[in-house]
Amino acid sequence: MLLTSLFTFVAGATLAWGASLEQVTDFGSNPTGIQMHIYVPDAVAESPAVIVALHPCGGSATQWFSSTQLPSYADQNGFILIYAGTTQMSNCWDVQNPDSLTHDGGGDAGGIISMVNYTLERYNGDASKVYVMGGSSGAMMTNVMAGSYPDVFEAGAAFSGVAHACFAGAESATPMSPNQTCAQGQIQHTPEEWGNFVRNSYPGYTGKRPRLQIFHGNADFLVRAECAHQALEQWANVLGLELTQTVPGVPSGEYTQEIYGDGTQLQGFFGEGVGHIAPVNEQVMLRFFGLIE
Ligand SMILES: *[C@@H]1O[C@H](CO)[C@@H](O)[C@H](O)[C@H]1NC(C)=O
Ligand SMILES: *[C@@H]1O[C@H](CO)[C@@H](O)[C@H](O)[C@H]1NC(C)=O
Numbered sequence: 001m002l003l004t005s006l007f008t009f010v011a012g013a014t015l016a017w018g019a020s021l022e023q024v025t026d027f028g029s030n031p032t033g034i035q036m037h038i039y040v041p042d043a044v045a046e047s048p049a050v051i052v053a054l055h056p057c058g059g060s061a062t063q064w065f066s067s068t069q070l071p072s073y074a075d076q077n078g079f080i081l082i083y084a085g086t087t088q089m090s091n092c093w094d095v096q097n098p099d100s101l102t103h104d105g106g107g108d109a110g111g112i113i114s115m116v117n118y119t120l121e122r123y124n125g126d127a128s129k130v131y132v133m134g135g136s137s138g139a140m141m142t143n144v145m146a147g148s149y150p151d152v153f154e155a156g157a158a159f160s161g162v163a164h165a166c167f168a169g170a171e172s173a174t175p176m177s178p179n180q181t182c183a184q185g186q187i188q189h190t191p192e193e194w195g196n197f198v199r200n201s202y203p204g205y206t207g208k209r210p211r212l213q214i215f216h217g218n219a220d221f222l223v224r225a226e227c228a229h230q231a232l233e234q235w236a237n238v239l240g241l242e243l244t245q246t247v248p249g250v251p252s253g254e255y256t257q258e259i260y261g262d263g264t265q266l267q268g269f270f271g272e273g274v275g276h277i278a279p280v281n282e283q284v285m286l287r288f289f290g291l292i293e
Helices: 002-017 061-065 070-077 107-122 137-148 191-201 225-239 282-289
Strands: 022-024 035-039 050-054 080-085 130-135 155-159 211-217 243-248 255-260 266-271
Touching: 035 061, 035 107, 050 061, 050 070, 050 107, 050 137, 061 080, 070 080, 070 282, 080 107, 107 137, 130 137, 137 155, 137 191, 137 211, 137 225, 155 282, 191 225, 211 225, 211 282, 225 255, 225 266
Parallel strands: 050 080, 050 130, 130 155, 155 211, 211 266
Antiparallel strands: 022 035, 035 080, 243 255, 255 266
16 A cells, blocks of 8 residues: 555656656767757657757756746647757857868768657657757857758748858857958858758758748847848848838847748748747747747
8 A cells, every 4th residue: 555655656756747858868870979959848749850959069968957837838749859069169159161061071060960860750740840949159060960961851940040061161150269260251142052052962852941040130240140131142042032011020020020922931030139039939830830829
């Protein structure tokens, strides 16, 4: 009798503690030795969607895990979160690395794709519902992933990043690097040239391209808002879209939304007075991904 109630108590307590962020050490090919953590909610869906969440410079999987409300959305909606982590280059992603800027070229991007493959296989994930998001360096890497792996990602959301290949030709991509040309918004390219960087990352690819949301603060002096305009020009060129509408006050007061085409494939958000990093808007992002109502 006592044993039974003890057991009930322990089982109840386990449920209440719920899922936690777990490290995975053996997830497949990992050319740059990055780390994988995963959050699988207790009520994981039968064929779950998967979101790759990428931390900013100096961050980590555990830091980014506790920086947004995504884990509680995962609890409510049954999707899986992959938290990749790098300890190289001041914990910044290798967005300047030609390997990451090339489909199946390796780099941090290659390790992240291994994590996606591992997760889809292990948890019967829905390969048509794989997403990527991140802040700052993680947002830059979001654009890298969307450009180099259009076959893997259905959509992405970048909070204060730069265009795919903006850092190409730079030695590193950290706030301490002497070369801040990209982050200061000083790289000059036509939309066609920006688009070519994406197309050249996976020559011959003719399939579907990821949909994207680009968030940025107009008061960001570390990574200038110009970088987000370049990313939008790039994706508009790749997706064959034009800016159709500018809507003040969306998603809230200080923001202005830029709608490309009918808005289902590309949206920008610029926050007046918003600095670095533009706060993650989980609701706006997850609605765009199609993961919540
Ligand atoms: C991931 O899976 C895809 C599809 O099975 C495969 O083509 C690709 O080589 C895999 N990539 C890695 C890095 O494991
Ligand atoms: C600085 O980085 C950019 C890419 O962001 C690159 O095009 C340029 O050549 C680099 N400048 C120097 C002096 O290395």
